[in-house]
Amino acid sequence: MIESPINEIDIVKAKTSKIEKVDFNNLAFGKTFTDHMFVCDFEDGKWQTPKIIPYQAMTIEPSARVFHYGQAVFEGMKAYKDENDRVFLFRPEDNHRRINKSAARMAIPEFPKDYFFKGLSELLNLDKDWIKPGIGNSLYLRPFVIATEPAISAAPSETYRFMIICSPAKAYYKGKVRVLFAEKFSRSADGGVGFAKAAGNYGAQFYPTSLAQKKGFQQIIWTDASTHEYLEEAGTMNIFFRIGNTLITAPNNDRILDGITRKSVIQLAKDLGIECEVRRVSVKEIRAAAQDGSLKEIFGAGTAAVISPISAFEHAGDVFEIDDIEESYASLFKQGILNIQHNEAEDLHGWRFEIK
Amino acid sequence: MIESPINEIDIVKAKTSKIEKVDFNNLAFGKTFTDHMFVCDFEDGKWQTPKIIPYQAMTIEPSARVFHYGQAVFEGMKAYKDENDRVFLFRPEDNHRRINKSAARMAIPEFPKDYFFKGLSELLNLDKDWIKPGIGNSLYLRPFVIATEPAISAAPSETYRFMIICSPAKAYYKGKVRVLFAEKFSRSADGGVGFAKAAGNYGAQFYPTSLAQKKGFQQIIWTDASTHEYLEEAGTMNIFFRIGNTLITAPNNDRILDGITRKSVIQLAKDLGIECEVRRVSVKEIRAAAQDGSLKEIFGAGTAAVISPISAFEHAGDVFEIDDIEESYASLFKQGILNIQHNEAEDLHGWRFEIK
Numbered sequence: 001m002i003e004s005p006i007n008e009i010d011i012v013k014a015k016t017s018k019i020e021k022v023d024f025n026n027l028a029f030g031k032t033f034t035d036h037m038f039v040c041d042f043e044d045g046k047w048q049t050p051k052i053i054p055y056q057a058m059t060i061e062p063s064a065r066v067f068h069y070g071q072a073v074f075e076g077m078k079a080y081k082d083e084n085d086r087v088f089l090f091r092p093e094d095n096h097r098r099i100n101k102s103a104a105r106m107a108i109p110e111f112p113k114d115y116f117f118k119g120l121s122e123l124l125n126l127d128k129d130w131i132k133p134g135i136g137n138s139l140y141l142r143p144f145v146i147a148t149e150p151a152i153s154a155a156p157s158e159t160y161r162f163m164i165i166c167s168p169a170k171a172y173y174k175g176k177v178r179v180l181f182a183e184k185f186s187r188s189a190d191g192g193v194g195f196a197k198a199a200g201n202y203g204a205q206f207y208p209t210s211l212a213q214k215k216g217f218q219q220i221i222w223t224d225a226s227t228h229e230y231l232e233e234a235g236t237m238n239i240f241f242r243i244g245n246t247l248i249t250a251p252n253n254d255r256i257l258d259g260i261t262r263k264s265v266i267q268l269a270k271d272l273g274i275e276c277e278v279r280r281v282s283v284k285e286i287r288a289a290a291q292d293g294s295l296k297e298i299f300g301a302g303t304a305a306v307i308s309p310i311s312a313f314e315h316a317g318d319v320f321e322i323d324d325i326e327e328s329y330a331s332l333f334k335q336g337i338l339n340i341q342h343n344e345a346e347d348l349h350g351w352r353f354e355i356k
Numbered sequence: 357m358i359e360s361p362i363n364e365i366d367i368v369k370a371k372t373s374k375i376e377k378v379d380f381n382n383l384a385f386g387k388t389f390t391d392h393m394f395v396c397d398f399e400d401g402k403w404q405t406p407k408i409i410p411y412q413a414m415t416i417e418p419s420a421r422v423f424h425y426g427q428a429v430f431e432g433m434k435a436y437k438d439e440n441d442r443v444f445l446f447r448p449e450d451n452h453r454r455i456n457k458s459a460a461r462m463a464i465p466e467f468p469k470d471y472f473f474k475g476l477s478e479l480l481n482l483d484k485d486w487i488k489p490g491i492g493n494s495l496y497l498r499p500f501v502i503a504t505e506p507a508i509s510a511a512p513s514e515t516y517r518f519m520i521i522c523s524p525a526k527a528y529y530k531g532k533v534r535v536l537f538a539e540k541f542s543r544s545a546d547g548g549v550g551f552a553k554a555a556g557n558y559g560a561q562f563y564p565t566s567l568a569q570k571k572g573f574q575q576i577i578w579t580d581a582s583t584h585e586y587l588e589e590a591g592t593m594n595i596f597f598r599i600g601n602t603l604i605t606a607p608n609n610d611r612i613l614d615g616i617t618r619k620s621v622i623q624l625a626k627d628l629g630i631e632c633e634v635r636r637v638s639v640k641e642i643r644a645a646a647q648d649g650s651l652k653e654i655f656g657a658g659t660a661a662v663i664s665p666i667s668a669f670e671h672a673g674d675v676f677e678i679d680d681i682e683e684s685y686a687s688l689f690k691q692g693i694l695n696i697q698h699n700e701a702e703d704l705h706g707w708r709f710e711i712k
Contacts, residue, residue: 028507028509068428107559156566192543192544192560202510203425203554204426225546
């Protein structure tokens with residue numbers, strides 16, 4: 001974490017707002033952007049004065065390293081509004097810490113904490129009308145960093161651009177999700193960049209996921225690349241299994257993202273007296289639990305989807321359906337997290353961060 | 357490979373050339389670009405009419421998927437000129453085949469062969485003064501594809517841009533290279549995208565490589581992610597070991613790029629009656645050969661570097677120096693390939709491709 005004295009942010013306001021043209025009841029995820037964006041360039045060895053400008057296309061050299069070497073990292077965050085128009089973020093310090101962890105692994109300079117928070121604050125104050133109150137509504141925030149140096153030797157960039165763009169969001173996945181356990185393709189390896197929100201980790205999943213989708217499964221649960229025997233994460237979500245009344249999720253490692261929703265679920269489980277085991281989970285164990293009826297739930301946890309219940313999994317040609325249950329952990333955690341995010345429940349752990 | 361009838365290429369010529377400002381004796385790799393570039397957009401489910409325009413910065417949305425999900429692939433090629441100003445490429449059909457193989461793995465639509473070749477031909481005719489004759493001089497060509505759709509859901513793009521930019525080049529690595537055998541970090545996994553020239557594969561190597569460089573080693577030879585016992589490739593080069601008079605290189609697989617220089621070396625070895633084994637190579641074997649004196653050479657093979665002799669390797673804290681030898685295989689193959697590329701040797705295998 002780099003601390004540095006912040007300069008003022010240069011702000012250029014949009015002359016008119018696009019908000020009237022947006023149908024907030026019919027939002028496709030990640031396709032509509034607010035009136036402003038945050039931009040900060042790294043040049044001459046340091047982050048320059050940040051600015052907020054109207055959301056717009058940008059000019060970049062075709063030789064910019066990001067296009068050739070995928071030197072890019074990002075975060076996913078959300079802003080929420082309560083019924084009194086107060087605006088909140090959820091555990092934003094963790095996003096800042098994580099983007100810098102991702103950046104370090106991708107040889108990108110860390111971004112100063114005060115720039116990050118001042119940028120978010122100014123941006124959300126300008127675009128706060130885009131945050132609609134009510135559970136399920138949010139403003140998805142996408143901080144990201146790209147390598148901009150116009151040079152195509154295989155080496156880290158000398159210049160970067162840090163940006164935050166904002167997109168109004170409804171729930172990410174509608175309804176339940178059917179998943180496939182990976183048997184051939186893999187997402188990451190020990191010693192690799194799987195723990196980082198590095199851009200290339202995501203693009204690499206699109207093809208295997210498209211094959212899964214053709215078979216009727218929306219997502220893949222990735223397994224370890226060496227043996228495909230242990231379940232890891234879903235690429236955009238961490239994964240929880242409920243066997244009996246016990247929750248199980250894989251430990252963080254080189255290959256698995258340290259998800260903020262994941263760790264919130266683990267804490268809420270503790271608060272609620274639900275046993276949660278953080279350990280390796282084998283495909284064999286989950287198949288056996290599905291067969292003997294002790295597998296009660298599988299759900300994904302991530303910022304975009306919050307909690308995403310999984311209704312079936314496929315492995316080795318066998319499809320296992322997971323019946324709906326009343327009072328599911330998935331709905332319990334989803335409601336619990338949403339209530340904290342929207343200032344409708346007590347914030348025992350200091351997760352809410354108000355934007356003033 | 358998609359065949360499709362080519363439309364004419366729209367060509368806008370640069371009003372003036374930048375070539376007079378370039379010092380061809382002092383070129384940093386990949387920082388100087390020629391007067392023109394090739395651009396072709398994928399929209400409405402198909403590649404549109406290609407164009408060649410003056411080399412310039414471009415406009416792109418900050419939400420373009422390439423910035424967020426690393427959906428991008430590239431190729432590296434070179435154009436050469438002989439003493440009679442004839443211009444040649446080296447095995448360009450393999451580059452076309454490989455960019456489409458990379459594209460398929462990254463869920464990017466394949467690029468038509470006739471567009472690729474017509475584009476290269478028109479571009480090189482326009483910018484042929486940038487190709488200097490003489491062994492060691494070349495014009496490095498960088499075809500690449502980026503995902504341009506302005507949408508940040510984690511899904512493949514609906515729109516893409518294919519481009520070719522050109523950069524005059526001298527030899528990529530100057531002098532000999534010291535390498536480190538990877539023991540902790542890894543480059544790719546079975547079932548992953550290591551075989552593809554996917555952008556993210558390269559950015560992921562920058563941090564481990566920077567650590568190696570601090571220890572005095574310019575490059576890393578990657579080992580298998582599961583055990584770190586087998587030597588794979590160097591990230592921008594394939595790797596050959598010479599034990600006694602036998603050459604050994606790792607087989608292609610999910611993790612190792614199918615290098616064009618690599619397979620040219622294998623063929624030239626056959627032509628010259630040099631035994632070449634394509635098989636797994638263990639760290640243990642190379643350490644033992646270095647200790648008993650039978651390890652005569654290690655060299656990298658890749659388009660940018662052609663052949664890059666390695667003078668030392670480090671593993672588990674031990675540094676093994678490799679003495680210079682006369683009549684090295686490295687210099688033999690380098691000269692052999694350069695002579696074919698520059699039309700100074702017979703082209704037994706039809707590798708030269710003349711641009712007319």
